[in-house]
């Protein structure tokens with residue numbers, strides 16, 4: 001199990017695909033060209049964080065489930 005929980009905001013997503021390229025077992029693009037969550041534990045914590053940081057519109061939030069802290073965005 002991974003420690004970081006991912007929350008995606010479809011309304012913000014512009015379909016740039018960076019998250020899919022970096023963590024393709026966690027995110028995919030749907031038919032509407034918007035991000036979809038496939039599996040919270042598809043990729044490791046570090047990969048999920050890097051993917052979130054690569055999103056140009058900050059549509060991905062990362063929460064540390066161990067501490068409740070928002071890891072990204074800061």
Ligand code: SF4
Pocket residue numbers: 012013014015016017018019020034035054055056057058059060
């Ligand atoms: S990187 Fe951001 S804008 Fe691009 S598909 Fe992922 S969530 Fe959407």
